[in-house]
Amino acid sequence: MGGDHALFFFDEDVALHRCSHWLQTDLSDAENDRDHITKVYDTFRGTRTISYPHIGGRPSDLTFHDPELEPVIEIHSKHGTFEWFLEESIERGYRVGFAAGSDDHYGHPGAVYPGPHIGHFATGNGLTALYTGELTREGIWEALKARRCYATNGARILLKFQVNGHWMGEEIESAGPPRIEVEVVGTGSIERVEIFRGMECIHSEEVSGRTGENRLRVLFAGARVRGRGRATRWDGSLKAEGARILGAETVGFIENRDRIVGVRETGLEWGIFTAGDARGFILELDRAVGEIEIKTAPASFTASVGEAMERPVIVEAGGLGQRVEVGRAPAADGPREANFEYVDREAGLGAHAYWVRVTQLGREVAWSSPVWVQVK
The missing domain is CATH 2.60.40 (Immunoglobulin-like)
Incomplete structure (x- = not known):
């Protein structure tokens, strides 16, 4: 119960549990099953474990959420793009970052193409990009826990997004209108870069412009x-x-x-x-x-x-x-880079989740994790 979740363990000696004994004939250890996500939370809370809500065949149910264990959620995989999942997390007020993966069942992480079964595997793999000081197990873990990451639907787009000088994933206070900085280096022509406050697009930077041709x-x-x-x-x-x-x-x-x-x-x-x-x-x-x-x-x-x-x-x-x-149609040979600032002078008092979506002409997309801003 609770939908699909992947578990990541920092340590090597963690006891593993089945979610059920479906299709198993040996039921001798069935009492160790964790058949509800809340039982998983109870088992691994306080350990170096990440529970990763994702969609797959059985979508995660965000009715259940543990902030300690779930710093990020999956919004793209070989199963598809799930912006509705992103939207639900924001509407619920969850402080989660955005990630993407493969989930192809074939063991080719990061190099997956659509399969013959359209009902399951209709897109290519996603990627998660991390900002970390070191490419080590410790550095990757710290970046995920800090939500200092962003998701793409497979393209290696470079995205830097900050609010008042603070990184994606941070929770900050602002005494005035938040100042948003965005830098993008694309793998192809960039169509637009959109800034969101919650689910409202407050600024769209049209990078490529529209073609003057027919x-x-x-x-x-x-x-x-x-x-x-x-x-x-x-x-x-x-x-x-x-x-x-x-x-x-x-x-x-x-x-x-x-x-x-x-x-x-x-x-x-x-x-x-x-x-x-x-x-x-x-x-x-x-x-x-x-x-x-x-x-x-x-x-x-x-x-x-x-x-x-x-x-x-x-x-x-x-x-x-x-x-x-x-x-x-957008101009075919638009810029591959974008660099701009935007000040949200319409932000009211209270808490706001700011995030960025980058879209290239070829429909390659990147989604930043939010910065949560308390405007005073």
């Missing part, structure tokens, strides 16, 4: 459910009227079943899956006029090309953040 981007995002079988199938078609399609290129394709087929001047078809992430394509048009008609199982609609070029058209499709976004 390039229209269509993105599909989200997941069906929190548990197994979460991937959304966006197989569908697009018909263009009033403008000719000159070409199409993929965005964020990582699954070998993602594909674009049958590109014509008047339309195209595709097969795309998402599992909390975003994937899609960019159309090169001869002119920015007319309409496009998109048909998929989760959502079907018609959009004006001219209006979408001016302001993105977003169609919600239920589930967990399922949606389609149609808008002008």
Whole structure:
């Protein structure tokens, strides 16, 4: 009970416990099972142990949380992207950092690609980056416990995020408006860097800008459910009227079943899956006029090309953040670095969780752990 959790032990001689004896015939030690996460807390509280809530097939239940044992939570793995988990932790007021991993079941940590089972393994592995003074067992452990870390969906993006000179993971007080500093070095062109206060985006730094060409981007995002079988199938078609399609290129394709087929001047078809992430394509048009008609199982609609070029058209499709976004494509060769400051003059008195999300053009993403600020 309590969902999937991974346990990390600093010491080598820790007694191990099963969560159950499912599929086991020898029940002689069944009394040592820890069949509820609260029993795990009781067993390992006071030891050098980290309980790592993650999603996998059985999502962790954040109704249960031990601040001593759980400094971070997992928001991306080969199972998908779980920003809803991040959101729930913030809404509950938990002081947890954000991490990502593989969880591929095949023993290839950090080098995992989507598998054939779309219901379970629909994305690539994530990575957790740590700020530590030494690359040792002690240094890594201290950084995780301090929440001085950030998560990515696989790209080795460099992210430095501070509030009033304090690192991600810290809890601080501020006598005035918090001053936020962000430095990013990407692995590709950076589309935007967003600063959040809680779940409100208070600043979006548009790094790449929008192309002046007639390039229209269509993105599909989200997941069906929190548990197994979460991937959304966006197989569908697009018909263009009033403008000719000159070409199409993929965005964020990582699954070998993602594909674009049958590109014509008047339309195209595709097969795309998402599992909390975003994937899609960019159309090169001869002119920015007319309409496009998109048909998929989760959502079907018609959009004006001219209006979408001016302001993105977003169609919600239920589930967990399922949606389609149609808008002008970002500039293709934008900067790979961003460095800026932002002062939150609208911050009210009280406690606030500040965090940053970095998005590259190829849909590679990084999420900082929060800095918790008590504004006085």
